[in-house]
Amino acid sequence: MSFKEKINPGKLPLHVAVIMDGNGRWAKQKGKIRVFGHQNGVKAVRDTVEGAAEIGIKFLTMYAFSTENWNRPRYEVDALMELLVSTISKEKETLNKNNIRLLAIGDLNSLPGKCHQELQEAIRDTSANTRMSLVLALSYSSKWELMNAMKQIATKIEKHEMEASSVNEQTIAEHLCTKGIPDPELLIRTSGEYRISNFLLWQIAYAELYFTDKLWPDFRREDLYEAIVSYQQRERRFGMVSEQLSK
Numbered sequence: 001m002s003f004k005e006k007i008n009p010g011k012l013p014l015h016v017a018v019i020m021d022g023n024g025r026w027a028k029q030k031g032k033i034r035v036f037g038h039q040n041g042v043k044a045v046r047d048t049v050e051g052a053a054e055i056g057i058k059f060l061t062m063y064a065f066s067t068e069n070w071n072r073p074r075y076e077v078d079a080l081m082e083l084l085v086s087t088i089s090k091e092k093e094t095l096n097k098n099n100i101r102l103l104a105i106g107d108l109n110s111l112p113g114k115c116h117q118e119l120q121e122a123i124r125d126t127s128a129n130t131r132m133s134l135v136l137a138l139s140y141s142s143k144w145e146l147m148n149a150m151k152q153i154a155t156k157i158e159k160h161e162m163e164a165s166s167v168n169e170q171t172i173a174e175h176l177c178t179k180g181i182p183d184p185e186l187l188i189r190t191s192g193e194y195r196i197s198n199f200l201l202w203q204i205a206y207a208e209l210y211f212t213d214k215l216w217p218d219f220r221r222e223d224l225y226e227a228i229v230s231y232q233q234r235e236r237r238f239g240m241v242s243e244q245l246s247k
C-alpha cells in the first residue's frame with residue numbers, strides 16, 4: 001500500500017511548511033558544484049507542489065532563501081537568484097493550469113530587481129487561483145519578521161493608533177508576513193538536520209515536526225505523503241490530556 005493510499009483525507013493538515021535542505025551535499029556526493037544541487041532541487045519543488053495540490057493541501061510554504069543565505073559565496077547567491085527568476089517565470093503557466101496561487105513572505109525588497117519584478121508579476125497573475133496557495137519564503141527569517149512586527153506595533157502605539165494594553169496574540173499575528181495564512185500543522189525538514197533555522201518560529205508553536213534523511217533533490221511527493229501519514233498518526237493535544245481529546 002502506498003503512503004498516498006494510507007492518507008486519511010478527512011484529517012489533512014491545512015498548511016504544510018518545508019525546510020528544503022541538502023542541495024549542496026547532494027551535489028557534492030555526485031562530484032558536482034553546489035549549484036547543481038539547487039538546479040535539481042527545483043524538480044523536487046515541482047513534484048512536491050503538484051503532489052500537495054493533488055491531495056488537497058490548501059497552503060504549502062517552502063523555505064527557498066533565508067536572510068542568512070545572503071552570506072553564502074557571491075556566485076552561489078547569484079545562481080540561486082537566477083534560478084528563482086527562471087523557475088518562477090517558467091512555472092507561472094503551470095501554476096495557473098493547476099489553479100495554484102503564488103504568495104511570498106520575507107524581506108522581498110532586498111531581492112534583486114529582476115527577481116522582485118518576476119515574483120510580483122507571478123503573484124499578481126496567479127492571484128485569482130483557489131486550489132492551493134504556494135508560499136515562497138524568500139530573504140526570510142523569523143527573527144527579522146518578528147522584529148519588523150514589533151516595530152510596526154510600537155509605531156502604532158507611539159502614534160496613539162493602538163493601546164499597548166490591547167496588544168494580544170492576534171495583533172502580533174496580523175503584523176507578520178503570514179497575515180491571513182493559517183499556522184502550519186506540519187513542518188518537514190530534509191537532510192537529517194534537526195533544526196528550525198529561524199523559520200516561522202511564531203507560526204509553528206503547535207506544528208508537528210517531521211525530519212527525514214532524504215536530501216532535498218531526492219524528495220518527491222511520496223515522501224510528502226509519508227510525512228502526512230506520520231502526522232496523522234500523532235495525537236495533537238495542544239497542552240491538554242488524551243482523555244479530554246476523546247470527549
Ligand code: FPP
Binds near residue numbers: 041042087191
Ligand atoms: C538548502 O540546501 C537549499 C537552499 C538554500 C535553496 C533552496 C532552493 C531551491 C530548491 C531552488 C529553487 C526553489 C524554488 C522554490 C524555485 P543547502 O544548499 O543548504 O544544502 P547543504 O546543507 O547540503 O549545503
